[in-house]
Amino acid sequence: MNSDMIVEGELVPVAARLPGSAGSRPTVERLAAAFLLSHQGNTREAYQRDLAHFAAWCARHEVDMLAVTRAHLDAYTEQQRRDGAAPATISRRLSALSGFYAYAVEEGVLARNPAARVRRPKVGDNVQSTGLSKEEAVILLDAAEAHSPRTAVVVQLLLLLGLRVSELCRARVEDLGYERGHRVLTVTRKGGRRQRMVIPPRAIDALERYLAGRDSGPLVATATGRPMDRHAVWRLLRRLARDCLPHLADRLHPHDLRHACATLALDAGAELRDVQDLLGHADPRTTRRYDRARHNLDRSPTYAVAGLLAGRR
Template sequence: MVIDSAALTPSRPAASAPALPSTPMDFTDAWLANRRLSAHTRAAYRGDVAGWLAWCAAHELDPLTVTFLQVNTYARELESTPDRRTGQPLAPATVARKLSAVSSWYDFLAKLGAVPANPVAGADRPHVDRDHSATVGLTPAEVDALLATAAADTGPHALRNTVAVTLLADLGLRVGELVGLDLTDLGHERGHRSIRFTGKGGRPRRRALTPTAGYAIDSYLQQRATAAGVGVDTLTGPLLVTAAGNRLDRHAVFRLVRRLARDAGIAAWASLSPHSLRHAFATTARGEGVPLEDVQDAMGHADPRTTRRYDRDRHNLDRDPAYAIWAARSRRKP
């Protein structure tokens, strides 16, 4: 008699496959929850995907069955869409960023098995010059003038504003990193005053505070503590706050940089942003001879090519390595 060995094996209930999200926005929530992102990046990605889903709905397309052809049509329409702030067509970098967010969303869906492949992968994305940035930069003298204007201000928020622009200038922080700072992020490490924060991509970062930044922070926090009738060590919450005690937002920092630049007599004040100070940080650091890899680490760039793009003086002929080669050869001559 042949015994069926399978019949002797206790039966087990089949494992049920995990339930997939039921709507595209549910997919978006799951996708964002799966990634370590800053609040600003999370909001930007959500907006980019929401824009794509709204376009699909307007064209009666199922976003889970579209092809690269529909993505191409969407991209071309984006390229002709006027920017709400400038009235000019969206910059190629903006279109590329939106498509990149949608592509990341589809990569996540593909891993879940909700779509067979990422339709953005085969789409025609706009060319973005990785060697150029549209951000208006600042010279070292202009940064000095902006900081001096902030220091000379006598308004009720003068000390807070000085902290904000000093951290942008001395550390090259992103505006999202700046406004996300909490008092608990301040510290000391191996003789350095330091600050910890979450960088792009959710990566933990730490930087040394310059003496000027440390002094500005101390003065500001002492003012806050005195106004509240408490000791500095009892203050809690965000580092930079409004009059109501709420966290200072990125829009206020944009307005601050432009106002100070205007008051400092900087001609391009209306085109500046907090990112202008980040570009100036990279350019000045490289101009002072700081190695590229150290500037890259300080700015939290994964790719050194990004750091080079921030260095506005990289094509200066004064820095042409031909001079170093010539000088070395001259020293070798008897």
């Protein structure tokens, strides 16, 4: 595996940005590469981004990444808060760093883990949005079908199957198949686990129109035949929203479609356990967050207050 990391938009060895790290035992980039090899898929990609983010902070403050203390990590945490990073993002980055430094301790590079006792921000259990309403989802599906066959496939697989954008981008035509009369797509979930997903008839029709007999390669491809990446999907959804859901044009995200899949499935009467399986959640508490969030606005006491005061003007 390439031991380079993306730091501040450039592909450079982490050690090159860290004064004094070149003589470490081993160098930072080699230790990071070894640590990342112990993870797979989305977890490895996320940890790589998080390590690179901290490496950039260390470089700006002329701190050796293998000589940081808890005070450095507390300062890093405070800087993220000031920059407006979400509590969940800060917590995830600290978790990645704790794992990295725990690995360094196990390998005998460090005597202790400086991130072990760093306070992490509390992350609430409630999900703040429900993605899309039923009406918004219908509008988006119709607009996607009118836009192009590829756009129809992207929106339908994200919204109807609840795929993560990374799962969609990694899927290949060879992952399509049949099982017990169902058309299925086998996707690679977090941790490398493979899962068969049922494709509903509307999405099957969209896939057949888009693939037009193609039987290999990326399931969703660019004009050059390469797989679409998450950034291209994000841009596609924003362009689509500008035309059909302008109030979401500056904030629609691929995860909103996955979120909508969960809440709409629950609204339709699906069992919570079945929705958990559909989304590939290892922990049922993650799915229950969607269940709680979908009713938060509907139950707002503001409606009762407005009703009580109606006609008293």
